[in-house]
Amino acid sequence: MATTEADVKVSLKLIVNKETKKVVFAEAKKDFVDILCSFLTLPLGTIARLVENESNMGPLPIGSLNSLYHSVAALDSRCLWAQENKEMVLRPRNTAQDFCKTLKINIDDTHHTKRFFSTGSFFKCSENEFNGFVNDATTFVITDDLILMPKSVDRTRLAQLQDLGIEGPISLKEMTVKVTKKKVLDLLKCSLLSKSCLTVLLQKKPRIQRPTFLSRSVENDNGIKFNLKLFIRKSDGKVLYAQGGNEIANMLLSFLTFPLGGVVRKLEGNSCVGSIDGLYNSIVDMNENYFMSKSAKNRLVDPYLLLLMSLISFETSKTNDGNEKEPRMFVVTDDLVVTQSFPTADLNLDSSSLDLKEKVVAIGLVECLNILKASLSSTSALTIGLAHLLPEFIGCSSDIACSPDIACSSEGSDSACSSDGGYSSYDACSSDDADSFVLI
Numbered sequence: 001m002a003t004t005e006a007d008v009k010v011s012l013k014l015i016v017n018k019e020t021k022k023v024v025f026a027e028a029k030k031d032f033v034d035i036l037c038s039f040l041t042l043p044l045g046t047i048a049r050l051v052e053n054e055s056n057m058g059p060l061p062i063g064s065l066n067s068l069y070h071s072v073a074a075l076d077s078r079c080l081w082a083q084e085n086k087e088m089v090l091r092p093r094n095t096a097q098d099f100c101k102t103l104k105i106n107i108d109d110t111h112h113t114k115r116f117f118s119t120g121s122f123f124k125c126s127e128n129e130f131n132g133f134v135n136d137a138t139t140f141v142i143t144d145d146l147i148l149m150p151k152s153v154d155r156t157r158l159a160q161l162q163d164l165g166i167e168g169p170i171s172l173k174e175m176t177v178k179v180t181k182k183k184v185l186d187l188l189k190c191s192l193l194s195k196s197c198l199t200v201l202l203q204k205k206p207r208i209q210r211p212t213f214l215s216r217s218v219e220n221d222n223g224i225k226f227n228l229k230l231f232i233r234k235s236d237g238k239v240l241y242a243q244g245g246n247e248i249a250n251m252l253l254s255f256l257t258f259p260l261g262g263v264v265r266k267l268e269g270n271s272c273v274g275s276i277d278g279l280y281n282s283i284v285d286m287n288e289n290y291f292m293s294k295s296a297k298n299r300l301v302d303p304y305l306l307l308l309m310s311l312i313s314f315e316t317s318k319t320n321d322g323n324e325k326e327p328r329m330f331v332v333t334d335d336l337v338v339t340q341s342f343p344t345a346d347l348n349l350d351s352s353s354l355d356l357k358e359k360v361v362a363i364g365l366v367e368c369l370n371i372l373k374a375s376l377s378s379t380s381a382l383t384i385g386l387a388h389l390l391p392e393f394i395g396c397s398s399d400i401a402c403s404p405d406i407a408c409s410s411e412g413s414d415s416a417c418s419s420d421g422g423y424s425s426y427d428a429c430s431s432d433d434a435d436s437f438v439l440i
Helices: 030-041 044-050 066-076 083-090 157-163 181-191 198-202 248-255 259-264 274-284 295-301 365-375 381-385
Strands: 010-017 025-030 115-117 123-126 140-143 147-148 172-179 212-215 226-233 236-245 328-335 338-340 356-363 407-410
Touching: 010 198, 025 030, 025 198, 025 356, 030 140, 030 147, 030 181, 030 259, 030 274, 030 295, 044 066, 044 083, 044 181, 044 259, 066 083, 066 248, 066 338, 123 381, 147 274, 172 181, 172 198, 181 198, 226 248, 236 248, 236 381, 248 328, 248 338, 248 356, 248 365, 259 274, 259 295, 259 365, 274 295, 365 381
Parallel strands: none
Antiparallel strands: 010 025, 010 172, 025 140, 115 123, 140 147, 212 407, 226 236, 226 356, 236 328, 328 338
16 A cells, blocks of 8 residues: 555654653654754745644644735735736745655645746756755754754763753653654644744644734834835724735735745844744754755755745726726735725724824834734734834733833743844845835
8 A cells, every 4th residue: 555645754752851741852863854944944825824724733823924814815816916926925935845855744735846936037956956954864953942953972961961951860761753744733833832842742632822922122224115004093002904005015925925944034033933043043053064065054044035026016097087096005904914905984993083093104124024023923913013113102001012122932931032133234125126025
């Protein structure tokens, strides 16, 4: 009987704390490590689709990604230049697909092609040029929060434990688990939300705590891209929705094409997404000799971002009386649902209400990155991502985080990440390209 993809299993050795039943670390070879590394190659649109698939822990929406994804799926195709543009966003190409073709378990269900976009042109990959990411001569150690490191053959087990911060005596046991495709999908979901990812492999029905996220105050960049009108509830500072032109729609649709590793790179290794930062930064720090090639490592930590031209079409046709139609306008909710513009009354929101404030803000690369970061962990992506533009609402009493300091944490976790640097090191996109907004 032929082996189906669902039947494939990969062995993984776990070192478990007998008292807490938590994984201290795992020892893995190329088969498992390549699967883990491949998470960084997945576009956000693919991740939004995969986390809704059934696995041992069931569907698990991530921040505002899923609401953005479904709103794009529902968007009238006439808003886009071509139906192919919608497919490009909903089923984005994995630019590292050739490195992933030999994975023992590949959860990416996107149709593969032998050609893919680089930052400028098409090129074809050799059939035999790629064979995963890490070399097969090395055994790797992986912590529960997915920090990856080569196992030192000249170090004792005690010394390795000390390297992991375990000083005192501890009761450990060694066990081997068989990782299935469903478990890999569980691992992806946990990696986006939790600091205890490998422990999930021991659980039949994993349960994890969702992280919390606070916004930050940043200096604005000089390269202003477009204006956006915000409708803010004054009583709690929540951005109910925003209204803008093609630029905001192009920006948000482009998010779904970005590979996860590229997003972490743009956020300077500080995305505050579960255990992804630890995985990414440990790969950055690892010597290239542990990878199949320099290109294999670069595809994980410095991947190509698909260069999208304008996805949304401008309305240039004329009305029956010969007048030109107005350019398309879009409304975006706080959780990034994108729709064509509609009257305020349709939402039962009266802009003259005493509790509703309108404010026009300038959106540049800083704001783009802030919204992108907030969308990965919150359903209030606009409120959090644009908090630095709304200083009059900081300190308001609300369930929405209004703090100017950035922090992210996960309940039940000892770790948190923070940043004292800004995004100002990135140059803004050229203002000459008025109908596209992408990061490259």
